[in-house]
Amino acid sequence: MTIKVCVGSSCHLKGSYEVIEAFKEVLKKYDVEDVIELQASFCLGHCATGVTVIYEGTEPAARGPQVEETPEGFFIHGVNAGNVEELFATEIYPKLGVA
Template structure:
Protein backbone atom coordinates (compact mmCIF):
# COMPACT_ATOMS: atom_id res chain seq x y z
CA UNK A 1 0.00 0.00 0.00
CA UNK A 2 1.32 3.43 -0.98
CA UNK A 3 0.30 6.22 1.40
CA UNK A 4 0.19 9.80 0.12
CA UNK A 5 -0.05 12.40 2.90
CA UNK A 6 -0.97 15.82 1.52
CA UNK A 7 -0.45 18.86 3.72
CA UNK A 8 -3.68 20.72 4.45
CA UNK A 9 -2.11 23.26 6.80
CA UNK A 10 -2.73 26.96 6.24
CA UNK A 11 0.02 27.71 3.72
CA UNK A 12 -0.62 24.60 1.61
CA UNK A 13 -4.38 25.12 1.86
CA UNK A 14 -3.98 28.60 0.42
CA UNK A 15 -1.74 27.20 -2.34
CA UNK A 16 -4.36 24.65 -3.42
CA UNK A 17 -3.94 21.46 -1.41
CA UNK A 18 -7.58 20.52 -1.92
CA UNK A 19 -7.18 20.78 -5.70
CA UNK A 20 -4.17 18.45 -5.42
CA UNK A 21 -6.21 16.01 -3.32
CA UNK A 22 -9.09 16.11 -5.81
CA UNK A 23 -6.65 15.43 -8.65
CA UNK A 24 -5.11 12.50 -6.79
CA UNK A 25 -8.54 11.04 -6.02
CA UNK A 26 -9.45 11.27 -9.71
CA UNK A 27 -6.17 9.67 -10.81
CA UNK A 28 -6.45 6.83 -8.31
CA UNK A 29 -9.92 6.02 -9.61
CA UNK A 30 -8.95 6.38 -13.30
CA UNK A 31 -5.99 4.03 -12.83
CA UNK A 32 -7.96 1.50 -10.77
CA UNK A 33 -5.49 1.54 -7.88
CA UNK A 34 -7.97 2.19 -5.07
CA UNK A 35 -6.76 -0.91 -3.22
CA UNK A 36 -3.09 0.08 -3.57
CA UNK A 37 -3.03 3.82 -2.86
CA UNK A 38 -4.33 5.71 0.17
CA UNK A 39 -4.58 9.50 0.59
CA UNK A 40 -4.37 11.16 3.99
CA UNK A 41 -4.36 14.76 5.14
CA UNK A 42 -1.35 16.02 7.11
CA UNK A 43 -0.75 19.20 9.03
CA UNK A 44 2.50 20.97 8.21
CA UNK A 45 5.22 18.89 6.67
CA UNK A 46 7.56 21.78 7.44
CA UNK A 47 8.33 23.37 4.09
CA UNK A 48 5.52 25.91 3.93
CA UNK A 49 7.21 28.17 1.39
CA UNK A 50 7.41 25.24 -1.06
CA UNK A 51 3.81 24.04 -0.76
CA UNK A 52 1.77 22.20 -1.63
CA UNK A 53 3.80 19.58 0.22
CA UNK A 54 3.20 15.85 0.34
CA UNK A 55 4.83 12.71 1.64
CA UNK A 56 4.76 9.40 -0.20
CA UNK A 57 5.48 6.78 2.40
CA UNK A 58 8.47 8.58 4.01
CA UNK A 59 9.70 10.65 1.05
CA UNK A 60 8.90 14.38 0.81
CA UNK A 61 7.64 16.12 -2.31
CA UNK A 62 7.09 19.85 -2.73
CA UNK A 63 5.55 22.42 -5.05
CA UNK A 64 2.62 20.25 -6.09
CA UNK A 65 -0.32 21.94 -7.74
CA UNK A 66 -3.30 21.11 -9.93
CA UNK A 67 -1.14 21.55 -13.05
CA UNK A 68 1.57 19.04 -12.12
CA UNK A 69 -0.41 16.50 -10.06
CA UNK A 70 -0.89 14.22 -13.10
CA UNK A 71 2.84 13.98 -13.84
CA UNK A 72 3.63 13.58 -10.12
CA UNK A 73 1.14 10.72 -9.87
CA UNK A 74 2.39 8.88 -12.95
CA UNK A 75 6.11 9.43 -12.31
CA UNK A 76 6.04 8.74 -8.57
CA UNK A 77 3.02 6.64 -7.66
CA UNK A 78 2.40 4.48 -10.74
CA UNK A 79 6.14 3.95 -11.31
CA UNK A 80 6.51 3.01 -7.61
CA UNK A 81 3.65 0.52 -7.82
CA UNK A 82 5.16 -1.16 -10.85
CA UNK A 83 8.50 -1.51 -9.00
CA UNK A 84 6.92 -3.35 -6.05
Protein backbone atom coordinates (compact mmCIF):
# COMPACT_ATOMS: atom_id res chain seq x y z
CA MET A 1 0.00 0.00 0.00
CA THR A 2 1.17 3.49 -0.79
CA ILE A 3 0.19 6.76 0.85
CA LYS A 4 0.97 9.86 -1.16
CA VAL A 5 0.87 13.28 0.46
CA CYS A 6 0.45 16.22 -1.89
CA VAL A 7 3.29 18.71 -1.70
CA GLY A 8 1.94 20.98 -4.42
CA SER A 9 2.03 24.69 -3.69
CA SER A 10 -1.45 24.96 -2.18
CA CYS A 11 -1.07 21.90 0.04
CA HIS A 12 2.44 22.94 0.95
CA LEU A 13 1.06 26.21 2.30
CA LYS A 14 -1.56 24.27 4.26
CA GLY A 15 1.04 22.09 5.97
CA SER A 16 2.11 19.18 3.77
CA TYR A 17 5.47 18.94 5.51
CA GLU A 18 3.84 18.61 8.91
CA VAL A 19 1.42 16.00 7.52
CA ILE A 20 4.31 13.92 6.18
CA GLU A 21 6.13 14.12 9.49
CA ALA A 22 2.94 13.15 11.33
CA PHE A 23 2.43 10.17 9.01
CA LYS A 24 6.00 9.04 9.66
CA GLU A 25 5.32 9.07 13.40
CA VAL A 26 1.99 7.26 13.04
CA LEU A 27 3.42 4.55 10.77
CA LYS A 28 6.19 4.02 13.28
CA LYS A 29 3.78 3.98 16.23
CA TYR A 30 1.57 1.37 14.55
CA ASP A 31 4.63 -0.60 13.40
CA VAL A 32 3.57 -0.59 9.74
CA GLU A 33 6.55 1.14 8.18
CA ASP A 34 7.30 -2.05 6.24
CA VAL A 35 3.71 -2.36 5.00
CA ILE A 36 3.01 1.18 3.83
CA GLU A 37 5.19 3.25 1.55
CA LEU A 38 4.96 6.97 2.23
CA GLN A 39 5.58 9.26 -0.73
CA ALA A 40 5.29 12.91 -1.63
CA SER A 41 3.24 13.79 -4.70
CA PHE A 42 2.82 16.71 -7.03
CA CYS A 43 -0.58 18.41 -7.10
CA LEU A 44 -3.38 15.86 -6.90
CA GLY A 45 -5.96 18.21 -8.37
CA HIS A 46 -7.98 18.87 -5.21
CA CYS A 47 -6.24 22.02 -4.04
CA ALA A 48 -9.31 23.60 -2.44
CA THR A 49 -9.69 20.69 -0.02
CA GLY A 50 -6.05 20.09 0.83
CA VAL A 51 -3.90 18.93 2.34
CA THR A 52 -4.82 16.08 0.03
CA VAL A 53 -3.66 12.53 0.55
CA ILE A 54 -4.26 9.62 -1.80
CA TYR A 55 -3.79 6.05 -0.87
CA GLU A 56 -3.69 3.07 -3.13
CA GLY A 57 -4.64 -0.31 -1.84
CA THR A 58 -7.69 -1.68 -0.14
CA GLU A 59 -10.93 0.22 0.24
CA PRO A 60 -10.95 2.47 3.30
CA ALA A 61 -12.61 1.15 6.40
CA ALA A 62 -15.00 3.83 7.56
CA ARG A 63 -15.45 5.97 4.42
CA GLY A 64 -15.87 9.10 6.49
CA PRO A 65 -16.81 12.47 5.01
CA GLN A 66 -13.20 13.32 4.16
CA VAL A 67 -12.81 10.23 1.96
CA GLU A 68 -13.56 10.24 -1.78
CA GLU A 69 -13.23 7.30 -4.14
CA THR A 70 -11.86 8.14 -7.57
CA PRO A 71 -10.45 6.08 -10.45
CA GLU A 72 -6.96 7.01 -9.23
CA GLY A 73 -7.52 5.72 -5.72
CA PHE A 74 -8.97 6.95 -2.48
CA PHE A 75 -8.49 10.57 -1.60
CA ILE A 76 -8.55 11.92 1.91
CA HIS A 77 -9.15 15.65 2.02
CA GLY A 78 -8.48 18.18 4.71
CA VAL A 79 -5.60 16.31 6.28
CA ASN A 80 -3.52 18.13 8.85
CA ALA A 81 -0.96 17.17 11.43
CA GLY A 82 -3.67 17.06 14.07
CA ASN A 83 -5.97 14.57 12.34
CA VAL A 84 -3.47 12.22 10.66
CA GLU A 85 -3.59 9.60 13.41
CA GLU A 86 -7.39 9.61 13.64
CA LEU A 87 -7.76 9.27 9.87
CA PHE A 88 -5.14 6.54 9.74
CA ALA A 89 -6.70 4.64 12.62
CA THR A 90 -10.25 4.78 11.24
CA GLU A 91 -9.72 4.56 7.48
CA ILE A 92 -6.51 2.70 6.78
CA TYR A 93 -5.25 0.66 9.69
CA PRO A 94 -8.33 -1.61 10.08
CA LYS A 95 -7.90 -2.79 6.50
CA LEU A 96 -4.22 -3.69 6.77
CA GLY A 97 -4.86 -7.03 8.39
CA VAL A 98 -2.06 -6.54 10.88
CA ALA A 99 -4.16 -5.62 13.93
